[in-house]
Amino acid sequence: MPNVKRTVATAIAITCLAWSSSPVRAADYVVGLSVATLANPFFQGMTKGVKEGIGAHPNLTLINTSANGDANTQTNQVTDLINQHVAALILNPINANSIVPVVKEANKKGIPVFTLDRGAACGDCQVNFLETDNVELGKEGADFIAAQLKQRYGSIKGNVVDLEGLLGTTAGDEREQGFATEFAALQKDNPDLKLIARQAADFDADKGFNITTQLLAAHSDMDAIFNGNDDNAVGAIRAIRQANRFAPIGSPKHIIIISIDGTEQALSAIRNGQMDGTLSQNPLTMAKQSVAYVEAYLSGDKSKIPAHQFWPHMLLTKANIDSPAAKAYGLWGDEVSQ
Structure with a gap:
């Protein structure tokens, strides 16, 4: 009371x-x-x-x-x-x-x-609306995928999945806006960059798992998945492993996973080499x-x-996740899990 x-x-x-x-x-x-x-x-x-x-x-x-x-x-x-x-x-x-x-x-x-x-x-x-720049997060997610594909193929090409967040929330809508706008801009100069699926996983790991399972069965040539948040990504990673489609980062068969938030599960997946990065809030x-x-x-x-x-937000990958800069920004997922 x-x-x-x-x-x-x-x-x-x-x-x-x-x-x-x-x-x-x-x-x-x-x-x-x-x-x-x-x-x-x-x-x-x-x-x-x-x-x-x-x-x-x-x-x-x-x-x-x-x-x-x-x-x-x-x-x-x-x-x-x-x-x-x-x-x-x-x-x-x-x-x-x-x-x-x-x-x-x-x-x-x-x-x-x-x-x-x-x-x-x-x-x-x-009085005050305090948030992360969600449009920018979506944009940076698209740019991250483009950079990884260029490193793999020598040019920006490949097949990409968009696992949207919870539409109807400002975070879900704006992240999707940022990703979709930037991805379309990248496609203008890179016609071999394809969006093979776009579905809403609603910031939910189980939905992310179910949708990714279905998409893996339909597509044998998936290169990357943009995830509206880390829960989406956790579900996608589980589906990839269950389908025996996991390949380590650097392998030409690796499915690039980028998401948003910086949860403990995402930090662990990055450290274990199962996930490429998270745009941490x-x-x-x-x-x-x-x-x-x-x-x-x-x-x-x-x-x-x-x-x-x-x-402010920060891109975390295996290269910087335990760096002084990341620790100064704050690995909140580690703090909450303690």
Whole structure:
């Protein structure tokens, strides 16, 4: 149950803020968090980052919820947080459109909304939208595949599969946009570069496995798979091994695997030579920054909070995964698995 005294104190503080034009000092504010799911390691890392961020600010406490991948559940949970008069919301929307009504309801109640990794499709309804540049991630995924194929064949050619992420989320849509646009541009100058399949695996390892199993049976000449996230890639790798199609990196029969996130499973697969690379985000540091913006807002210091911000990302391969640069960026998958 939420702390009733703090919830009441929060409601009083919000009322006082509305009556006064001068900043009010934050005093034990309750923050509500809603993440899409805890079944995905990335969102486990995000939740860990929010908790650690809250712990660094003694004036903040947290009510933590997970929607278990269901948009209706998330709507109900956020509505409940609003009815508990939380001082602020940090949301990781399952769907950019379905979350809009409750975000607007929070706006009406004077509750600031901060979106993390995935946004809401309502423009300025969010105080801050903090994410990785997902279009750029998709673009870099296409470029990585092109570079590996050129190294293999001497030119950019080969047969490529696109395992899309969860469409309807800003992350899934924008990664696909970045990959598809860049891949089409590469094809203009490299007509032997082929996209042989495009299917949505929904950021789900089992779906990635099932789709890849079917595609391997249909295509004996698959060169590379772009994966919307690491879960897709984990499923694809399992399918490749089960079909006895695994070949080590450097072999002309190796199926190039590139994905996005930087989970512990991806890091292990890269270290073991089963996966070529992941474009790592860092949900731990990103989440802590979101909490810092919440604290600044509630303390009356809003001037340095951007409406939209891209968090840095880093390509990890076997060549650099344990380098000082990678460790400085943060191998969050290793941290969360400990």
